[in-house]
Amino acid sequence: MVDGYTPRSLSEALSLLSSHGLTPYAGGTDLMTKGYRHEGYLFLHRIPELRHITETRSELRFGACCTFTEILESKTAPAILKEAVSRIASPSIRNLGTIGGNIANGSDKADSAFIFFVTDSSVRIASCRGERTVPIKDLYLGRNKLALERDELIVEVIMPKRWLGNYRYEKIGARKSLAISLVLFAGLMSIEDGKIAHCATSYGVDSGVIVRRSDIDEIMIGLTVEEARAAKDSYIKAYDGAISPGRGRVSAEYSKVVCMNLLADFLSSMGI
Amino acid sequence: MLIRFTLNGEDTVYEGSASDRLLDVLRNKYRLCGVKCGCGEGECGACCVILDGRLANSCLAAMGRVEGLDVVTIEGYRTTERFKVLDRAFASVAAVQCGYCTPGIVLASECLLAVNPHPTREEIRLGISGNLCRCTGYNAIVRAIEIAAWEGDGLW
Ligand SMILES: Cc1cc2nc3c(=O)[nH]c(=O)nc-3n(C[C@H](O)[C@H](O)[C@H](O)COP(=O)(O)OP(=O)(O)OC[C@H]3O[C@@H](n4cnc5c(N)ncnc54)[C@H](O)[C@@H]3O)c2cc1C
Ligand code: FES
Ligand code: FES
Numbered sequence: 561m562v563d564g565y566t567p568r569s570l571s572e573a574l575s576l577l578s579s580h581g582l583t584p585y586a587g588g589t590d591l592m593t594k595g596y597r598h599e600g601y602l603f604l605h606r607i608p609e610l611r612h613i614t615e616t617r618s619e620l621r622f623g624a625c626c627t628f629t630e631i632l633e634s635k636t637a638p639a640i641l642k643e644a645v646s647r648i649a650s651p652s653i654r655n656l657g658t659i660g661g662n663i664a665n666g667s668d669k670a671d672s673a674f675i676f677f678v679t680d681s682s683v684r685i686a687s688c689r690g691e692r693t694v695p696i697k698d699l700y701l702g703r704n705k706l707a708l709e710r711d712e713l714i715v716e717v718i719m720p721k722r723w724l725g726n727y728r729y730e731k732i733g734a735r736k737s738l739a740i741s742l743v744l745f746a747g748l749m750s751i752e753d754g755k756i757a758h759c760a761t762s763y764g765v766d767s768g769v770i771v772r773r774s775d776i777d778e779i780m781i782g783l784t785v786e787e788a789r790a791a792k793d794s795y796i797k798a799y800d801g802a803i804s805p806g807r808g809r810v811s812a813e814y815s816k817v818v819c820m821n822l823l824a825d826f827l828s829s830m831g832i
Numbered sequence: 833m834l835i836r837f838t839l840n841g842e843d844t845v846y847e848g849s850a851s852d853r854l855l856d857v858l859r860n861k862y863r864l865c866g867v868k869c870g871c872g873e874g875e876c877g878a879c880c881v882i883l884d885g886r887l888a889n890s891c892l893a894a895m896g897r898v899e900g901l902d903v904v905t906i907e908g909y910r911t912t913e914r915f916k917v918l919d920r921a922f923a924s925v926a927a928v929q930c931g932y933c934t935p936g937i938v939l940a941s942e943c944l945l946a947v948n949p950h951p952t953r954e955e956i957r958l959g960i961s962g963n964l965c966r967c968t969g970y971n972a973i974v975r976a977i978e979i980a981a982w983e984g985d986g987l988w
Contacts, residue, residue, distance in 0.1 A: 651943070656888055
């Protein structure tokens, strides 16, 4: 009986996926803990087109099957991604777990997907029918629900390079290692010629999907630091209305307070 | 399905389901009982093996995931010079009590020293952070790895 496939190229994988209704298997760190199922797996670890980390003038590209360890060892991966990935689980799980699996898992606390949100990364998806590239935000429909068809594979993540320099990342967990996040916060801000050229924040708070509201962050863009100080209250208030945490490992009230404190602290650290 | 991989240096063909857990196959089919099932969900590290040179939880690996790769268990590793250094170091400071975590911790030590032959105490703690020990309280284990790094200078 054939109950698993280990294709050696992306095109072979896509045709197997479309004809056999298989479950993609990358690192297995989510799949193997979801009960022990005998089903047709499509093992992705031997597909070279899913393993790259490359760079162009304006973008970074990470193959879906890059493990967390490969991200940490790469010279190309930016500090914000490395910091987040270094806090995931433990060395042995970082050796297995991949960014593609982290995205497809659909958790609102997925640590690497979280960074892809705040950096406004896109995801390239392929099937036998063709290819599409979508902003990561558009891939999530709700808790553990992705806009991904059964015959589609995540091929790579495309991260714009421009605003990665000045960042803040906070993972609130119950312990140092093997800690699933309780609350996640990330912020990016660039000030050019005395004005805020870029401002992006994200929140991981058990609300089903990672919170990324560029419409609110726009309040700050174009302001001088002085003007931003004046706008600070209404900016924080807008997020106070936009973030509605669910009940996770911690109470919704706790998550909310932590998020608002982290946002205020982020702004202060930027002189706002 | 036929799954080809190397197990402790030997070419091996496993005939079975691609979704069988590496942990079960190692214990039940190949009788390599140094891998332990402490939790079955990636939390304890007692099931660790070295997969293509890197530490991996065998409870989180389906057999199809090891196709074409190299698997080393404590039984294979114990034939090496490096093992002997770790073995002596662990014994010298009583870093083993019940021993349940020890195979995983020894392989975690190997994977740490292979990339960082002279780790700091903090780096050692990070290196074994996925391996739980209910007996020793970790200080003796950290000390043992420090001793092994010192005594085995040049081996890693
Ligand atoms: C002990 C433990 C601790 C953990 N700690 C953390 C943590 O701190 N932070 C965190 O974010 N996660 C954590 N995780 C969860 C997990 O390790 C990550 O989500 C990991 O990134 C999953 O990747 P994987 O390659 O192992 O996924 P898999 O288990 O292989 O796959 C997960 C899902 O993604 C699908 N999939 C995989 N690759 C693709 C692809 N290329 N295209 C389409 N679908 C795909 C699979 O079909 C499956 O549905 C932890 C897990 C364990 C067991
Ligand atoms: S049995 Fe695999 S980590 Fe516990
Ligand atoms: S010696 Fe008993 S669990 Fe570590």
